Amino acid sequence: MPQLDTSTWFTTVLTSTITLFILIQLKISLQNFPNKPSNKYLKTLKLSNPWELKWTKIFSPLSLPLQ
Structure with a gap:
């Protein structure tokens, strides 16, 4: 049986x-891809929350004085 030449x-x-x-x-370089969508200027609505106008302090439980 002859050997297979794999050289x-x-x-x-x-x-x-x-x-x-x-x-x-x-093939990929010749492909036509669509342009990136342009960003439209969207005015974001700023909702006024009552707690945004007030200064609040948040305490962590470890920083509270011992009672």
Whole structure:
């Protein structure tokens, strides 16, 4: 039974991989992608909350005096 000659496999696989990579890159580079959507100026509505006008102090439980 003759042995399979595998001496050229590395070259064949390497060139096939490089060729596929180049073909895929060309296909992607020739693809027309849509432009980025432009941002429309949207005026955000600022809702006035009553607690935003007041200064409040938040105490952590560890900073409170012992009772």
